[in-house]
Amino acid sequence: MTVASNVKQCLATIKNIEAQLSSLALNSLEKDAQSAFHDACVSIGNVKKDLQYRVLELERLEPQYKGS
Template sequence: MTIASNVKQCLFTLKGIEAQLSSFALNSLDDEAKKIFHETSLQIGDVKKDLQYRVLELERHEPQFKGT
Protein backbone atom coordinates (compact mmCIF):
# COMPACT_ATOMS: atom_id res chain seq x y z
CA MET A 1 0.00 0.00 0.00
CA THR A 2 1.36 3.43 -0.91
CA ILE A 3 1.67 6.37 1.47
CA ALA A 4 -1.18 8.10 -0.36
CA SER A 5 -3.39 5.02 0.02
CA ASN A 6 -2.57 4.82 3.73
CA VAL A 7 -3.34 8.51 4.27
CA LYS A 8 -6.62 8.21 2.34
CA GLN A 9 -7.59 5.12 4.35
CA CYS A 10 -6.83 6.99 7.57
CA LEU A 11 -8.96 9.91 6.36
CA PHE A 12 -11.83 7.54 5.53
CA THR A 13 -11.57 6.00 9.02
CA LEU A 14 -11.55 9.43 10.68
CA LYS A 15 -14.71 10.41 8.79
CA GLY A 16 -16.42 7.35 10.24
CA ILE A 17 -15.19 8.10 13.74
CA GLU A 18 -16.34 11.71 13.45
CA ALA A 19 -19.80 10.59 12.34
CA GLN A 20 -20.06 8.05 15.15
CA LEU A 21 -19.04 10.60 17.78
CA SER A 22 -21.62 13.05 16.42
CA SER A 23 -24.24 10.32 16.65
CA PHE A 24 -23.25 9.57 20.23
CA ALA A 25 -23.52 13.29 21.05
CA LEU A 26 -27.01 13.47 19.60
CA ASN A 27 -28.27 10.28 21.20
CA SER A 28 -26.68 10.44 24.64
CA LEU A 29 -28.96 11.14 27.56
CA ASP A 30 -26.15 12.38 29.79
CA ASP A 31 -25.35 16.08 29.23
CA GLU A 32 -21.69 15.70 30.18
CA ALA A 33 -21.31 12.78 27.77
CA LYS A 34 -23.00 14.81 25.02
CA LYS A 35 -20.51 17.62 25.59
CA ILE A 36 -17.50 15.30 25.55
CA PHE A 37 -18.67 13.47 22.41
CA HIS A 38 -19.33 16.78 20.67
CA GLU A 39 -15.96 18.27 21.63
CA THR A 40 -14.15 15.11 20.57
CA SER A 41 -15.99 15.11 17.26
CA LEU A 42 -14.83 18.69 16.66
CA GLN A 43 -11.24 17.70 17.43
CA ILE A 44 -11.44 14.77 15.01
CA GLY A 45 -12.87 17.21 12.44
CA ASP A 46 -9.76 19.35 12.79
CA VAL A 47 -7.50 16.34 12.26
CA LYS A 48 -9.65 15.33 9.29
CA LYS A 49 -9.18 18.75 7.70
CA ASP A 50 -5.42 18.47 8.14
CA LEU A 51 -5.40 15.06 6.49
CA GLN A 52 -7.60 16.29 3.63
CA TYR A 53 -5.05 19.03 3.03
CA ARG A 54 -2.27 16.45 3.12
CA VAL A 55 -4.07 14.31 0.51
CA LEU A 56 -4.33 17.35 -1.76
CA GLU A 57 -0.63 18.04 -1.29
CA LEU A 58 0.25 14.43 -2.08
CA GLU A 59 -1.86 14.54 -5.23
CA ARG A 60 -0.40 17.87 -6.29
CA HIS A 61 3.21 16.78 -5.84
CA GLU A 62 2.71 13.18 -6.89
CA PRO A 63 0.17 13.07 -9.76
CA GLN A 64 0.21 9.25 -9.81
CA PHE A 65 -1.70 9.31 -6.50
CA LYS A 66 -4.70 11.18 -7.90
CA GLY A 67 -7.92 9.24 -7.66
CA THR A 68 -6.41 6.24 -5.87
Protein backbone atom coordinates in the same frame (compact mmCIF):
# COMPACT_ATOMS: atom_id res chain seq x y z
CA MET B 1 0.47 -0.05 0.26
CA THR B 2 1.67 3.43 -0.70
CA VAL B 3 1.83 6.41 1.60
CA ALA B 4 -1.04 8.01 -0.30
CA SER B 5 -3.16 4.89 0.15
CA ASN B 6 -2.40 4.82 3.85
CA VAL B 7 -3.29 8.49 4.28
CA LYS B 8 -6.54 8.05 2.33
CA GLN B 9 -7.45 4.98 4.37
CA CYS B 10 -6.73 6.90 7.57
CA LEU B 11 -8.93 9.76 6.31
CA ALA B 12 -11.80 7.36 5.66
CA THR B 13 -11.42 5.95 9.17
CA ILE B 14 -11.36 9.45 10.69
CA LYS B 15 -14.56 10.34 8.81
CA ASN B 16 -16.22 7.23 10.22
CA ILE B 17 -15.09 8.08 13.75
CA GLU B 18 -16.37 11.63 13.36
CA ALA B 19 -19.78 10.33 12.26
CA GLN B 20 -19.91 7.90 15.20
CA LEU B 21 -19.00 10.62 17.70
CA SER B 22 -21.63 12.91 16.23
CA SER B 23 -24.24 10.18 16.53
CA LEU B 24 -23.23 9.49 20.14
CA ALA B 25 -23.49 13.20 20.95
CA LEU B 26 -26.98 13.36 19.49
CA ASN B 27 -28.19 10.17 21.16
CA SER B 28 -26.69 10.66 24.62
CA LEU B 29 -29.11 11.53 27.38
CA GLU B 30 -26.56 13.02 29.77
CA LYS B 31 -25.42 16.58 29.10
CA ASP B 32 -21.85 15.82 30.19
CA ALA B 33 -21.66 12.90 27.77
CA GLN B 34 -23.13 14.99 24.96
CA SER B 35 -20.55 17.68 25.61
CA ALA B 36 -17.68 15.19 25.73
CA PHE B 37 -18.73 13.51 22.49
CA HIS B 38 -19.23 16.89 20.81
CA ASP B 39 -15.78 18.09 21.92
CA ALA B 40 -14.21 14.88 20.64
CA CYS B 41 -16.08 15.29 17.36
CA VAL B 42 -14.72 18.82 16.95
CA SER B 43 -11.19 17.62 17.69
CA ILE B 44 -11.45 14.76 15.21
CA GLY B 45 -12.86 17.23 12.68
CA ASN B 46 -9.64 19.22 12.95
CA VAL B 47 -7.61 16.07 12.34
CA LYS B 48 -9.83 15.31 9.34
CA LYS B 49 -9.15 18.75 7.86
CA ASP B 50 -5.41 18.24 8.27
CA LEU B 51 -5.57 14.85 6.55
CA GLN B 52 -7.70 16.23 3.71
CA TYR B 53 -5.07 18.90 3.18
CA ARG B 54 -2.35 16.25 3.19
CA VAL B 55 -4.23 14.20 0.58
CA LEU B 56 -4.47 17.28 -1.65
CA GLU B 57 -0.74 17.92 -1.20
CA LEU B 58 0.11 14.31 -2.05
CA GLU B 59 -2.04 14.48 -5.18
CA ARG B 60 -0.50 17.80 -6.19
CA LEU B 61 3.05 16.63 -5.64
CA GLU B 62 2.54 13.10 -6.93
CA PRO B 63 -0.03 13.13 -9.76
CA GLN B 64 -0.06 9.32 -9.94
CA TYR B 65 -1.92 9.29 -6.60
CA LYS B 66 -4.74 11.52 -7.85
CA GLY B 67 -8.12 9.84 -7.58
CA SER B 68 -6.74 6.54 -6.31
